[in-house]
Amino acid sequence: MKNSGDTAPGGGASFLPGPPVDRTRHEGFQRWRQTRGHFVPAPALTARQYADKTPRQRRLYDLHRLATHSSLPIQATPMSEAVAYTVNARIEDGAFSHKPGTRTGVMVNGNGAQGKTETVCEALATFEDQWLEVNHQLNPEAVPGTRDLFAPVAYVRCPVRATPISTCQRILDFYGEDHRGMRLEDLIRTVNTALGEHGTKALVIDDITRLKLHREADQDVLDLIREMMSMPVTLILVGVGIPLSGLLRDGRRDPVTKEWVFPPVKDRGRSPNEDAATQHERRFELVDLDPFSYDTPAQISDWIDHLRGLEGHLRLLNDTQGMLSDGDMPEYLFRRTGGVVGLLEKLIQRGCRLAIESGSEYLTAELLQGFTVSPTDLPDLDAESGEQPVIPPIGKPGPKKKRGRNTVFDDDGPAREAMG
CATH class of the missing domain: 3.40.50.300 (P-loop containing nucleotide triphosphate hydrolases)
Incomplete structure (x- = not known):
């Protein structure tokens, strides 16, 4: 039987992590340096391709997708x-x-x-x-x-x-x-x-x-x-x-x-x-190393480019292109994260799990409204030392911008005035 990509040649799951890596030891740092970027994400499938799999294959694929969303690559900003x-x-x-x-x-x-x-x-x-x-x-x-x-x-x-x-x-x-x-x-x-x-x-x-x-x-x-x-x-x-x-x-x-x-240095103080x-x-x-900003067109463009890059790593059955970067989503995601990449990663990771479990296979503001990122999602950061970021409250999704009436065929020139 041909290997589906979810299992290793020895029979184990190919996406299972190996022993924990401790970069504060020379051996651990070397192993991380030599293997960084080796993780193979789950293949992108359509809903039809997913349905053609056996129940066991679908379960393995779902686990591979969860591993993929838990191992999102660090994108340069x-x-x-x-x-x-x-x-x-x-x-x-x-x-x-x-x-x-x-x-x-x-x-x-x-x-x-x-x-x-x-x-x-x-x-x-x-x-x-x-x-x-x-x-x-x-x-x-x-x-x-x-x-x-x-x-x-x-x-x-x-x-x-x-x-x-x-x-x-x-x-x-x-x-x-x-x-x-x-x-x-x-x-x-x-x-x-x-x-x-x-x-x-x-x-x-x-x-x-x-x-x-x-x-x-x-x-x-x-x-x-x-x-x-x-x-x-x-x-x-x-x-x-x-x-x-x-x-x-x-x-x-x-x-x-x-x-x-x-x-400039003045007189010696108490220190x-x-x-x-x-x-x-x-x-x-x-x-x-600052977070993203959302004040100028250039800053907004940088944020949207970052979201587009993130979309390419998501493994949901619906088309992920524009899922994070179109419409009101960029502004909503910025409000939820303050432009902090670590909070954005945790928000998207949790949202993808819920999208898979619910069968919606799509990230929306309504789905992300159902939970918040908490300090327990960032266990390596010491709160007493000020390492925990400020996590914005959930708030409301915000009203969608209404499209204005199409006025292409309106005539505000002399002909209209003559008709008046």
Whole structure:
């Protein structure tokens, strides 16, 4: 019997996920990097083709469709492309530089569920693909008798209620290094050694604003980051509300250039680390990953283009072209999500499940009105650290715009006046 595409050669379902991927470990990051984009979505079928299947085949196809909608690809947006360009440029500038000294880092700022992590991880994976190819899969800086693990990039996440010690431990965990019983000074020294001997060119610390800098006991985190900046690695910090977190002095965002502007340093205040914060501003480029906007024709066009791209990945039995991008749907979806791509993905994923279960096989505002995205749909985001996005209320679908009367054959010229 010919394989229908829903089953693997060994008899199992081809769309079943493998073991969980932990990108905060070197092995997990490598597996994700090498297999990203390998998922094969369910084939697009018509209602007639679906009806011709056996009940078992239809059930397998429905499960494959659910897997497809749960694994929607991360679509690039104009905002994420700008961030990815900056991250890639900084990593390459540092990696290919023959000069010693500090590399310029990047701080990626933005609210929750806007795709910061995926944007940065994709930039990391792209760089590592190229770096491994250039170096023939070998560490060009390998030293005989030292560690043989080659890790051009490292990705870690700050734990909730993080401290400088736990942050260093997370970095060493990525490499599988033993850090039991180490003091902070020993941890920093070991991190420095690991970065060099593993050939790491870029280090990402995600959720950096989980570090509570308002606590006096944690003020030395600025010294920790300053120490990391002296290491031969491009440091990328990702977080929510970075300009107001204490990592930098309070700044404002220029409404024209969209860049962050920081006031000149005045007399030393109560913070013992104002000089460190100033040093961060000189050594980091701060970029924002914003949600979509819906104010100008160009912004509306970008949003609709994004919805059109999403339509192509939906597996409903009715034609999905225009399902999200025509009529009042773009404006409705923007009201429901605020232009946040993570909320849009969760809304569409849940809606597709209901459309399949109800047999309607179509997404409408009326269908989406039946539920809301909740914080439980975003379990990786810590509410206390401000990572949970603001979820707009459901509200009302809004009245449909009435079409005006066709006036093509109306005559408002001299002939009509003569008739009057």
